[in-house]
Amino acid sequence: MKLKKNINFFLAIIIFSLILSLLYSNFNIKNYDKNLNLNDDASIHLMIKNDALRYFSYGYKIKKQLEEGINYFDTENNNFTKYLYPRIIALYYLIFDYDLYEDNDNNKVKIGVHHNFLIIQIFLYYLSLIFLYFQLKNQFDDKTLFLTIIFLCLEPTIFQYHGSFWSESIFFSLQILIMSLILNNNYSHFKNFTLGLLLGLLALQRTNGFYYFVPIIIYIFFINKTNIYKKIAIILIGYLLILSFAGYHNYKKTDNFFVLPKETKSVLHAYVISEVLNKKQLNNEKELALQMIKDKGISISQDLINTKYSRYSFIFCENYDKIINKVKYLEICNYFNSRSKQILISNPIKTIKFIIKRSFSFSLLNPFHIYADNLYISEKYYYKSDLHKNLIKYRAIYSLIIYLICFIGLIYLLKLKKNDLVFFVILSSLYFFIILSWHGNNRYFTPILIYQSIFFANGLRLILDFFKKQIAQRKNIS
Secondary structure (H helix, E strand, O other): OHHHHHHHHHHHHHHHHHHHHHHHHHHHHHHHOOEEEOHHHOEEEOOOOOHHHHHHHHHHHHHHHHHOOOOHHHOOOOOOOOOHHHHHHHHHHHHHOOOOEOOOOOOOEOOOOOHHHHHHHHHHHHHHHHHHHHHHOOOOOHHHHHHHHHHHHHOHHHHHHHHOOOOHHHHHHHHHHHHHHHHHOOOOHHHHHHHHHHHHHHHHHOHHHOOOHHHHHHHHHHHOOOOHHHHHHHHHHHHHHHHHHHHHHHHHHHOOOOOOOHHHHOHHHHHOHHHHOOHHHHHHHHHHHHHHHHHOOOOOOHHHHHOOHHHHHHHHHHOOOOEEOOEEHHHHHHHHHHHHHHHHHHOHHHHHHHHHHHHHHHHOOOOOHHHHHHHOOOHHHHHOOHHHHHHHHHHHHHHHHHHHHHHHHHHHHHHOOOHHHHHHHHHHHHHHHHHHHHHOOHHHHHHHHHHHHHHHHHHHHHHHHHHHHHHHHHHHHO
16 A cells, blocks of 8 residues: 555656646747747747757758658768757657748748657656656665655756757656666666667767766676676677667768767867967967968868857868868868867866866856746857846855755765765766866756755755654654
8 A cells, every 4th residue: 555655646746747847848839939030031949049950950951861762871960969869859850740940941940840849858758757766666765766756857957958959858868767777776688788778878869978888887897796797798788789870870971980979079179278278379279270271272261260269170070071172171170179188288277277167167057047048049148148147146045055955965875874876876976077067068067966866865855854853842842
């Protein structure tokens, strides 16, 4: 009876959260599924813009090419950005027979055809939570598991992405499935292989998940006592199988076998160099790059000269397969990547200061990201707005509360000698922190909250038990 009651209570929370998420997505579609007219007859969709538009435009191209009878391995594969997400979008367009644009001659996003996409990713996320519950109901006590699920259901920083077209929601779902299998502690061959497949999908969904197999293998190596190498080998087989599929696709299109998106070669140059070098040094680097490009026989247009230097790596890395005078843009893309690393190594103090500064910004939770993103056509306008300034204090207070409760949960688990669980949470959190804290974008911090949900649940449980005890003592006194 108790088990049935617990399951019913848990399902009630899931259903409530799912309905709330559906209402939130409906609110976003109702208010922001629209095009805003700009100058020169141009327009921008309030939800599908910037990076999201890149994902959806790639997906739309793949859909159109498949309809034309083009073999999958010959379809659009720029692979500048994430491999999996545009292909999920292409599948969505194929299933519902939707188009991205109102017509093929303009870039005006079609209205009223994308709500089902949000519904699908919402159901995927809450199904992953159901999977988490049934995998961990014998590993966690009921109260801790219940509070963990509530956090993952309703924490606003996580919750907001289910009603948006960013790639986070599906990434969170994959994280939860992986965490479920890891913490279940039942490492059968089938589960290990499935774990490897999920790790591969995680890597293809977002680049920051590419090396997550490393902390997973470290965890298994130290926690497991038997057949360690066999378990790790089976996980790697599943992981490499998924990555090999993407690598083969890239090979068919470019004659180069690779998996990591080319944006990884551009990020240091685009986001870090301008913060480390002064204006004069930056101009010198620009002149050096322009001369190198000219020496390769590529004509330098006035537009390129006038373009901000931090954008150069994006220009050449996104068009890496372009060939001019037998020189692939990839050569120039690789130059920016290697040159950026040289500059950072040559300026260690400035680089360290930059990383520390950005890490603080990275760690400031932002439950208002989608709200602001829907209001502004670009982040640069939002960061200059009064809204951004006014929200910072609320974000800081909220972040401190979450971190304090998580810290209490960490201490509580250490006292209970739940060292394996603590090791997993810290190892996973550190991975996602180290790999992207230098970027400073707090959106990239959100995957860490998936793991911190366990600390939060234990911390909140301890706090609730303390107040419950205090109330009981006062009643006894009275």
